[in-house]
Amino acid sequence: MIELLFSQYKDYSKLFIFLELTAVLFGIISVLFARKNNILVYPTGLVSTLIFVYILLEWKLFGDFIINIYYSIMSVLGWYLWTRKKNGADEFPISVMNRKDYLISSLIFTITLLFVALVYQFFDKFTDWTAYVDTLTTALFFVGMWLMAKRKIENWIIWVIADIISVPLYFYKGLTFSSMQFLLFTIIAILGYLEWKRLLQKQI
Template sequence: MQPVFDFFFNQYYGTPTYLIVLELIGVFFGFLSVIYSKNDNILVYPTGIISTAIFVYILAIYGLLGDMMINGYYFSMSIYGWYIWTRKVDPDHFTPITNTTRKENWQSAFIFIATMIFVFAVYEYFQKWNNWTAYVDTVTTAIFFVGMWQMAKKKIENWIFWIIGDIISVPLYFYKGLTFTAIQYFVFTIIAIYGYKAWKKNLRNDLRPA
């Protein structure tokens, strides 16, 4: 049992206790945020804001620029999403779950490409191309940027981007030494699959004639 424990958590040897505690708190609120998102609950945003603020700090300490930018973006988009989700489209209804339009697909493609270019430029400026993870970060950052934008607009396709990004992030964060965060993304993947199914069911119900 000890070798298994060492394999997963030996990365934390020498890490300040407060950083481990902060990571656990960030993971806890991250779980809450994804669960609330699955349930189409507005609490996805306040819990997400707490989690992302914590991870921006932690990732800055670790010098993981790509991951830090992802969480900084999450933080700002959570504020935007909070506004969209509480906005009424008529006197009785809030913003509904919908499919992306053709225009929004083009916008998603633009966000993806623009994000990759931006992250590449940041890594180039700070000379962070010292590990293969930097190249993966460029892709995952773009994936998550699109996913967060679509989630803020309540587009069901956002779950597809979360699932892909989460799957990539599990081994990536473990390699980076953030085991608890890797476990978090593994659970995120499972929740995202159920989230897609739940939103799809809600979408079908919304499309039924009254």
């Protein structure tokens, strides 16, 4: 079983393995902070996403490469939005999506899907099923990150769906540690939804 899970790493450099493990560790820490509605989700997340930018470029997973560039930008934006106060209270507290949020989310999903598809087409990389799955997860993650920056509770539902899809994708591509990370992310996202639901009920 161990051979099956980690045989991919026998040809990897120690630096590459160290970078992936570091990115995974900070990614997990970041999601745990997100579950607790703690602003430290963003600086810890930045460490993870910036490392994954390099790793995913090396593996030519262009969709997830774009995701992590976007994550890095949205982490800065989310960090800023979460610090804003209005009359002594958070300007963007935990809330549910309204009609405008659904419209914007739909636009983000559609535009991202088309953009990533064009990137794959341009580089002639639609040669494996992973390219199509990567395109889908990229669009989902874009929506999830935007909703998290706005503190919309539905962000956790998007994360659960995208994380589940990412587990076999990353394992197939030989990134076992990252695959295990997404499995853990799925569990944390479910717990995060329940935690935010509890916090939202306290606000009402």
